Amino acid sequence: MSARRPEVAVGAVVRRDGAILLVQRANPPGAGRWTVPGGRVEWGEPMVRAVERELAEETGLAGRCGRLVGWVERIAPEHHFVIADFEVTVDPRATAVAGSDARQVAWVPLADLAGVDLVDGLLAFLRSHGVAPPAP
16 A cells, blocks of 8 residues: 655646636545645646646646746645645637536636635635735
């Protein structure tokens, strides 16, 4: 039996015209809820490459990974993820489409995030890192 270990994951924080790109998760954890595009880093894959790959898989968009926004841990009985979220730029004319791990994809106004069924902790993370506006 192998020991369970934390998994490294990445997220793409893509903003445009006061909105953020979100995907509705198709699979657990958080199936049916909204989050930034992202997923696990593969063995031997640089994190920057993982961000760009996950963005393409989930939204069909080619992106350029930028600076680290921040990191967070998500620990539950069935998983332990260490997630690094990065700013990503995309062609503003490109159209996002839901891919393999996403039910839907949407540009959500940052001011409307509190009304969206986000995965646990995402809104607080985005607020604490200056991505989303502070709570009223």
